[in-house]
Amino acid sequence: MSRKIGDVILDLQNISLRFGGVNALTDISFDVREHEVRAIIGPNGAGKSSMLNVINGVYHPQDGKIMYRGKERKKMEPHMAASTGIARTFQNIALFKGMSVLDNIMTGRNLKIKSNLLLQALWLGPAQKEEIEHRKKVEEIIDFLEIQHIRKTPVGRLPYGLQKRVDLGRALAMEPQILLLDEPMAGMNVEEKQDMCRFILDVNDQFGTTIVLIEHDMGVVMDISDRVVVLDYGKKIGDGVPDEVRASPEVIKAYLGAGH
Numbered sequence: 001m002s003r004k005i006g007d008v009i010l011d012l013q014n015i016s017l018r019f020g021g022v023n024a025l026t027d028i029s030f031d032v033r034e035h036e037v038r039a040i041i042g043p044n045g046a047g048k049s050s051m052l053n054v055i056n057g058v059y060h061p062q063d064g065k066i067m068y069r070g071k072e073r074k075k076m077e078p079h080m081a082a083s084t085g086i087a088r089t090f091q092n093i094a095l096f097k098g099m100s101v102l103d104n105i106m107t108g109r110n111l112k113i114k115s116n117l118l119l120q121a122l123w124l125g126p127a128q129k130e131e132i133e134h135r136k137k138v139e140e141i142i143d144f145l146e147i148q149h150i151r152k153t154p155v156g157r158l159p160y161g162l163q164k165r166v167d168l169g170r171a172l173a174m175e176p177q178i179l180l181l182d183e184p185m186a187g188m189n190v191e192e193k194q195d196m197c198r199f200i201l202d203v204n205d206q207f208g209t210t211i212v213l214i215e216h217d218m219g220v221v222m223d224i225s226d227r228v229v230v231l232d233y234g235k236k237i238g239d240g241v242p243d244e245v246r247a248s249p250e251v252i253k254a255y256l257g258a259g260h
């Protein structure tokens with residue numbers, strides 16, 4: 001592999017998360033290295049989405065520490081995660097269905113818009129310059145994702161696979177350091193999955209973005225991930241490179257037990 005994996009960028013230490021009597025996550029520790037593709041896998045209800053929501057600042061764990069770029073991260077809201085360089089896509093696509101592809105991707109730039117609303121409304125000076133720069137970035141993403149032909153199409157009219165690609169574009173518009181992908185291949189046919197895999201690896205390679213993903217398709221996970229962490233009933237039962245995880249008796253047992 002030609003890519004260079006860097007230092008630890010995100011370090012989750014002894015994370016526990018409870019919802020009333022449900023232990024969604026129990027004492028989970030793992031790290032994510034810069035420029036890595038890191039997968040979180042596990043049977044249904046294992047705690048994968050909860051883990052992503054902890055990273056994203058949606059859920060606040062009762063115990064544990066989150067170190068981000070070497071500093072302990074305090075309690076924060078999701079929009080703060082985005083402004084510190086963490087973006088995400090969602091299992092159930094969260095796009096504006098009536099808006100065009102271009103406008104949806106543009107919404108990802110909102111965090112970066114600096115000039116005030118009055119200037120923007122009047123389309124004056126710095127606002128105009130800024131708008132042009134944002135458009136340029138969005139056009140680059142559209143080219144990168146090979147969706148020029150649908151740039152003006154309302155998202156709701158697109159097939160599911162393309163909607164997922166637009167959702168990825170919206171997240172990329174934030175220029176994240178860490179991109180969280182929640183089941184990016186769910187509901188896709190084989191061809192759409194191959195396209196999505198290629199785009200994920202290209203994002204990782206060309207933009208240097210660190211990727212953390214949840215995915216149920218084992219073939220895909222083992223193909224594109226550098227390291228895989230395995231959860232089961234909220235506990236960590238495996239962590240390592242794909243070959244290690246695939247060979248782990250505990251992981252095999254969890255998956256067989258879950259009927260996967």
Ligand SMILES: Nc1ncnc2c1ncn2[C@@H]1O[C@H](COP(=O)(O)OP(=O)(O)OP(=O)(O)O)[C@@H](O)[C@H]1O
Pocket residue numbers: 019022023024042043044045046047048049050051
């Ligand atoms: N907001 C919530 N309130 C109460 N319980 C929750 C909440 N979110 C998750 N849980 C519970 O936490 C546990 C882990 O759920 P989570 O969605 O993180 O698992 P998952 O591995 O992502 O599952 P799936 O693969 O089915 O999406 C489950 O028992 C779930 O019911």
